[in-house]
Amino acid sequence: xxxxxxxxxxxxxxxxxxxxxxxxxxxxxxxxxxxxxxxxxxxxxxxxxxxxxxxxxxxxxxxxxxxxxxxxxxxxxxxxxxxxxxxxxxxxxxxxxxxxxxxxxxxxxxxxxxxxxxxxxxxxxxxxxxxxxxxxxxxxxxxxxxxxxxxxxxxxxxxxxxxxxxxxxxxxxxxxxxxxxxxxxxxxxxxxxxxxxxxxxxxxxxxxxxxxxxxxxxxxxxxxxxxxxxxxxxxxxxxxxxxxxxxxxxxxxxxxxxxxxxxxxxxxxxxxxxxxxxxxxxxxxxxxxxxxxxxxxxxxxxxxxxxxxxxxxxxxxxxxxxxxxxxxxxxxxxxxxxxxxxxxxxxxxxxxxxxxxxxxxxxxxxxxxxxxxxxxxxxxxxxxxxxxxxxxxxxxxxxxxxxxxxxxxxxxxxxxxxxxxxxxxxxxxxxxxxxxxxxxxxxxxxxxxxxxxxxxxxxxxxxxxxxxxxxxxxxxxxxxxxxxxxxxxxxxxxxxxxxxxxxxxxxxxxxxxxxxxxxxxxxxxxxxxxxxxxxxxxxxxxxxxxxxxxxxxxxxxxxxxxxxxxxxxxxxxxxxxxxxxxxxxxxxxxxxxxxxxxxxxxxxxxxxxxxxxxxxxxxxxxxxxxxxxxxxxxxxxxxxx
Numbered sequence: 001x002x003x004x005x006x007x008x009x010x011x012x013x014x015x016x017x018x019x020x021x022x023x024x025x026x027x028x029x030x031x032x033x034x035x036x037x038x039x040x041x042x043x044x045x046x047x048x049x050x051x052x053x054x055x056x057x058x059x060x061x062x063x064x065x066x067x068x069x070x071x072x073x074x075x076x077x078x079x080x081x082x083x084x085x086x087x088x089x090x091x092x093x094x095x096x097x098x099x100x101x102x103x104x105x106x107x108x109x110x111x112x113x114x115x116x117x118x119x120x121x122x123x124x125x126x127x128x129x130x131x132x133x134x135x136x137x138x139x140x141x142x143x144x145x146x147x148x149x150x151x152x153x154x155x156x157x158x159x160x161x162x163x164x165x166x167x168x169x170x171x172x173x174x175x176x177x178x179x180x181x182x183x184x185x186x187x188x189x190x191x192x193x194x195x196x197x198x199x200x201x202x203x204x205x206x207x208x209x210x211x212x213x214x215x216x217x218x219x220x221x222x223x224x225x226x227x228x229x230x231x232x233x234x235x236x237x238x239x240x241x242x243x244x245x246x247x248x249x250x251x252x253x254x255x256x257x258x259x260x261x262x263x264x265x266x267x268x269x270x271x272x273x274x275x276x277x278x279x280x281x282x283x284x285x286x287x288x289x290x291x292x293x294x295x296x297x298x299x300x301x302x303x304x305x306x307x308x309x310x311x312x313x314x315x316x317x318x319x320x321x322x323x324x325x326x327x328x329x330x331x332x333x334x335x336x337x338x339x340x341x342x343x344x345x346x347x348x349x350x351x352x353x354x355x356x357x358x359x360x361x362x363x364x365x366x367x368x369x370x371x372x373x374x375x376x377x378x379x380x381x382x383x384x385x386x387x388x389x390x391x392x393x394x395x396x397x398x399x400x401x402x403x404x405x406x407x408x409x410x411x412x413x414x415x416x417x418x419x420x421x422x423x424x425x426x427x428x429x430x431x432x433x434x435x436x437x438x439x440x441x442x443x444x445x446x447x448x449x450x451x452x453x454x455x456x457x458x459x460x461x462x463x464x465x466x467x468x469x470x471x472x473x474x475x476x477x478x479x480x481x482x483x484x485x486x487x488x489x490x491x492x493x494x495x496x497x498x499x500x501x502x503x504x505x506x507x508x509x510x511x512x513x514x515x516x517x518x519x520x521x522x523x524x525x526x527x528x529x530x531x532x533x534x535x536x537x538x539x540x541x542x543x544x545x546x547x548x549x550x551x552x553x554x555x556x557x558x559x560x561x562x563x564x565x566x567x568x569x570x571x572x573x574x575x576x577x578x579x580x581x582x583x584x585x586x587x588x589x590x591x592x593x594x595x596x597x598x599x600x601x602x603x604x605x606x607x608x609x610x611x612x613x614x615x616x617x618x619x620x621x622x623x624x625x626x627x628x629x630x631x632x633x634x635x636x637x638x639x640x641x
Contacts, residue, residue, distance in 0.1 A: 004075035011070045015063050054635065061632040068625035076617040088178045091167045092117075092129040094148075095185030097157040098295040098581040102186065102209035109207040113184050114148050116601035128170040132156040137170060153295065155509055155556070155577040161194040168197065175199065182604065187587040196594040204589045205598045213239050215246055215264070216296035216582035217286055220505055223273065232505075233273050234286050234299070238264040239584055250274055251285045281305040283560040283572055296582045300560050300574040301505040307518055307571075308332045309496055310545070312349045314341055314364075316383065317356035317476050321483045325492050346371050348545050350518070351499040353492075356383040356474050360390045369397045372468055374543035375516070377499035379492065380470040382443060384479055398468045401460075403443035412436040413461050413482065415454035422452055422494045437485035442473035452491065462491065469495055500546070506574040510553060517547045517563060517570050528564045529555070529573070551575075 094117075100110035121141070128137045129144065133154040136147065158166070167181045183204045196202050215238045223233040236248070243265050250258040262270045276282060282303040290297055311326050313319045316338040326333035334349075336342060338357055346352065346367050354360070354368075372378055378398070382391060384406075392402040414436050418427060436456075445460060452462040452469075462471045475483050482488055500516055507513040517527060521542050527549065528537055534557070539550040555561065558577050563570045589597045598604040 006074060008070060008074040012067060015066060018059060018062055057635050058632055061628045061635065065625045065628035065632065068621045068628060072618045072621035072625065076621065088180070089171055090127050090180045090182065091170045092182045093163050093167060093184065094129065094131045094151065096131045096133070096151055096154050097188070098153055098155060098577065099186055099188040099584060100207070101153060101294055102584065104207060104209055109186060109209055110153070113205070113207055113601055114151060117148055118145055120601060120605045130166060130170065132158050155295075157189070157580065159191045160189060161191065164194055164197065168200070171200070184601065187589055188581065188584060189587055193587070193592040202595045203598060203604050204592065204595050205601055205604055206586075206589050208586070209584070212584040212586070213242065214582055214584050215288060215290040216579060217288060217299040218579050218582070220286065220299055220301055222505070229275050229277065230303070231273060231275050233271050235269065235271050236262055236288070237269045237582070239268070241265060241268060246288055246290065248272055249287045251287065252282045276303070281572065285560070295577055296579055298558065299506070299576055300558055302560055302572040302574040303505065304571040309351060309500055310334075310349045311351045311353070311496055312336065312345055313353040313355050314338055314357065315355040316358060317474070319355050321488075322353065322492070325489055326496065331496065343367055349376060351377045351379070351496045354378070354380045356381050356476065358383045358385050359387040360394050365394045365397060368394065372398055375467070375546055375548070377467040377495060378469065379495060381475050382471065382473070384441060384474045384476070388443070395470065398465070400465050400468055400470055401446045401463060403445050403472070405444050406441060407444050408441045410438055410440055411442060411455040411457070411459070412438045413453050413487070414456045415458070416487070417450070417452055420450060420452050421498065422491060426490045426494070437480065437482045437487065439473040439480040439482070441479055445472055453487070467499065506576050507551070508578050509555065509558060509575050510578060512550065512552050514548060514550045515573065517549060518545060519547055519565055519570055520545045521547060521565060525565065527570065529561050530564055531559045531561045
């Protein structure tokens with residue numbers, strides 16, 4: 001028991017006064033004569049004993065009444081050290097990630113927790129709170145209640161270590177204050193539990209759903225491609241096996257393209273395939289009907305109609321074989337004679353082929369280097385009569401291996417780098433026995449950063465560094481039959497196709513995504529990304545006739561978007577949320593050291609309120625004083641002497 005005014009307790013010394021009065025009173029009994037002396041002696045003894053007992057009872061009751069009044073004025077109370085500390089800080093973390101959409105016993109677990117927070121009086125002198133994507137410092141209870149029910153879901157999920165670091169920033173540096181961190185989450189986190197700071201008391205409220213079964217659309221990719229059809233494969237997963245039939249629908253905007261179903265009776269991962277036209281633009285969406293968590297029921301994807309790639313061949317040899325590769329349906333193919341080259345064409349190309357030039361003048365070298373630095377692709381086919389010094393000058397500027405000497409000797413092209421991006425998905429299997437093309441002469445060189453094709457002795461035939469490629473031998477009929485080999489088509493075709501980084505089917509929000517748009521913009525022009533309700537200007541950089549676009553945390557909403565230049569739609573692009581939240585596996589917070597677990601918001605704040613409660617006792621002492629005074633009156637009135 002403690003006192004608000006302990007100095008008043010000195011008044012207890014006043015209790016000595018009635019004690020002295022009772023002990024040293026001078027009142028004496030007078031003798032009265034009676035005829036029967038023996039009877040009078042007996043009455044006198046009994047009267048004295050009764051009177052003495054009554055006086056002691058009266059004294060005791062008066063002392064107790066006076067002591068109770070003094071104690072009441074000292075204002076006694078009961079309180080813990082926590083309640084007495086005026087420096088108290090509270091920080092609340094609310095996990096609003098997508099997994100908090102799961103349903104508990106009384107509805108969606110996040111909404112349930114927010115409603116309990118709204119109804120719970122939070123009594124603290126300093127109060128801050130944050131979610132995965134929102135922070136509020138030094139909030140009042142009124143402001144908190146205005147904001148809390150507006151809290152929406154976020155694709156972001158802060159790791160527990162980052163939660164502790166962020167909370168530490170919201171606390172003051174006052175080491176004497178009591179710091180409380182309240183974590184409200186389902187703890188659907190794969191990270192290990194971090195160490196809790198010694199000066200922070202952590203309370204963890206784990207909200208548990210009634211079921212951890214969830215079915216999600218995990219990914220979508222192109223499985224096969226033909227000239228007129230595109231086969232897409234979607235992968236769905238479930239937490240556990242189930243006989244339930246899950247319908248799957250595919251849409252182009254609001255138009256239903258296909259409908260199917262899957263079941264997870266035997267496997268927790270299932271794939272589903274569907275075909276679409278290869279030359280059609282699609283703002284697609286795959287959708288399932290699964291009620292546990294809603295965010296992973298949709299997966300958006302975009303397929304833009306292929307744009308034509310600008311290809312320029314600078315010829316000093318016959319280039320008719322290139323016409324059969326770069327068809328008008330997919331390419332804007334231009335051939336120019338080396339002697340009549342229009343240098344202005346270089347700026348507008350995506351892919352340039354140097355077809356057996358005997359020499360490369362400095363002006364052309366500089367133009368090609370500038371073209372490469374701005375993102376263009378180059379393929380060099382040397383001539384049998386090349387001036388090596390001019391070639392090496394260009395190759396050095398392009399950071400490619402140089403030619404050393406010409407080897408006149410027949411060599412077969414026998415080795416294919418199947419894992420090279422140019423040949424990826426070209427061959428059904430890694431063939432080792434085919435009709436090998438051959439050359440009669442070639443230029444000796446070192447290996448480049450990567451090699452596409454090799455001779456039988458491992459010497460390189462086609463090398464590359466980034467977007468620059470070079471063969472080491474001429475392609476003309478006198479020197480090689482490579483032009484008649486099946487390898488030439490996928491080699492040049494795929495290099496040309498990769499000269500533009502075509503957008504993926506979709507990108508993930510929150511990651512750094514980069515894609516290229518074929519367009520020319522003026523100095524003051526920018527491209528804009530829009531959907532039906534929002535728009536933003538992404539980070540972008542223009543080179544030649546391309547715009548390189550980079551996105552990070554924007555957009556925040558999964559959807560199909562369009563890329564605009566002014567009012568012109570350049571292409572469509574899709575964004576989806578990461579699928580990490582689909583895996584409903586939860587941590588056991590009872591294993592987290594120095595953390596106090598709770599099952600509900602109400603129970604936690606009831607305990608915190610109890611820790612801060614100060615019990616006032618002065619009223620009880622006033623009541624005790626009145627009781628003792630009443631007992632004294634009863635003793636004086638009814639005690640027989």
